Amino acid sequence: MIPFNKASITDLEVKYVTDALLNGKSSGDGSYTAKVYHQFKERFDIDNMLLTTSGTTALEMASMLADIKPGDEVIVPSFTFSSTANSFMLRGAKPVFCDIRRDTMNIDERLIEGLITPKTKAIYTVDYAGIPCDADVINEVARKYNIPVIEDAAQAVGSTYKGRTCGTLAPFGCYSFHETKNYVMGEGGAIILNDPAFIERAEIIREKGTNRRQVLKGMVDKYTWHDVGSSFLPSDILAALLCAQLERFDEIMNKRMFVWNTFQTEFKELEDKELLVRQYVPDYAVHNAHMYNIILPTDEIRTNLVARLKENDIFAYICYVPLHSSPLGHKLGYEPESCPVTEDYGERVLRMPLYADMTKEEVYKVIELVRDILTK
Ligand SMILES: Cc1ncc(COP(=O)(O)O)c(C=O)c1O
Known part of the structure; x- marks a missing residue:
């Protein structure tokens, strides 16, 4: 039988997952999560990354950070997974579907400007099949109208656009480490905050609306509720699986x-x-x-x-x-x-x-x- 996809699992994945399981730290933000951030820093010079429970929840976090609200319009390609649109529809916004290019099958950047209205709140791009969109053209339109771009790079971990890493081409980048992706953690993802202004709020949203991460960083000695958030951080056991994948x-x-x-x-x-x-x-x-x-x-x-x-x-x-x-x-x-x-x-x-x-x-x-x- 030849399936369409199969994750590559070796003794290394088993070793790291077993270690994470036995080391007494099975909740999020443990030592394997830290190692994953280090791996992305070393390989791609990515600084502000937060692991999430899925690519879907990374997109949901981006939609919260972009402050998308009921009545907003969001430009998005129709040729994508439901999660891209769900993420902002959960915040009450309406999708404005944009057609794709015949060559790359990515959003047709030439059509975006014609879809912008006073209600447009964001543009979501998708690097379909791991092939980046024409980010420079899209970013120029976005700058002209002062609209943020959210890069759904769920499929594009390790791809580059003009030498720049996918996931870093817009203020927000989202990865997936789902079982069907190149590097897996079962269910998992990450948000990359390429605009440092969003880091603090992102850390709070991901930790049930609390500043718990500031406690872990030694910045405060007890944590409290600051914002509306959810539980978006994955177990360190899953980060251990991803850590092994990234070593390979x-x-x-x-x-x-x-x-x-x-x-x-x-x-x-x-x-x-x-x-x-x-x-x-x-x-x-x-x-x-x-x-x-x-x-x-x-x-x-x-x-x-x-x-x-x-x-x-x-x-x-x-x-x-x-x-x-x-x-x-x-x-x-x-x-x-x-x-x-x-x-x-x-x-x-x-x-x-x-x-x-x-x-x-x-x-x-x-x-x-x-x-x-x-x-x-
Ligand atoms: C383009 C795109 N966006 C988002 C997702 C959602 O990622 P996840 O399955 O990790 O929630 C996928 C997953 O297949 C995807 O292909």
Whole structure:
């Protein structure tokens, strides 16, 4: 069986998790959490990062910090996971769906300015498949209208845009370490506060509205309630799992990159015959091999390919039903034609199986079958 995803777990993960379990500190912000921050500082020069219980709650924290309120409008691509929109809809704001680019499948930065109204409170971008959006263009529009950008970099840990790390391209960056991501902690995520003005409030919101973190830092001797918050910090046992994954950062990245590059090389012939379109990476980006997508000519061809692969125990994955054409999207008044490129791609994109421990034989089994099915 070839699943679409499988986390890479070794003795190191077992060792660190066991240690965290036995060292008597299973709540949040313990020694493994500190090690994770150090790892991100060393590798990416990221300073102000807070681990969260998920990518979803990192986005929820960003929405609270951006002070999103009922009646606000928020610009967001429709081609994303529900969590991106849920995070600000939970604060009462309305999504304004923006279409995507045909090449990167990211928010079409050229359309953003036309969607801005006096009610626009924020722009959420998504680095889909680990490929960054054109952040410089988006940030320029945001600056012109004085609107914050929240970068949903859930899929983009380790990717870069013009040499800058994804997750640091906007005032707020959000990561996911969910089991399906490159580096996992089961369920987990992080918020990166690239504007230091938000650090203190973020620490309070994440600790049930209290300044408990200031006690841990030795700044005050008892903590009290300061703000409305929640419990957004994950157990140190999960941080231990992530710590082990990050020690294996290059190993995991290199193995995923081998799979990604093999698909990209071997599918060229099918692209030349116009049987599919391969994943595109713009010159400004270095990606993290998070996903390998192919775009098929029609929905029918995609459905048939998924079914035929499944008969051979290979699980390819139809990634997103676009939010604007989901049942909730309809209730919000969106029509399929509201975001035509998203609608079209929502019917034709297919995610290939990709994981670090995928063997060469497994990769070629997938390639041969896709080739056979599409050419016969
Ligand atoms: C773009 C995007 N945003 C947010 C999330 C939510 O992350 P999590 O599953 O860690 O809550 C995901 C997860 O799949 C995602 O792909």
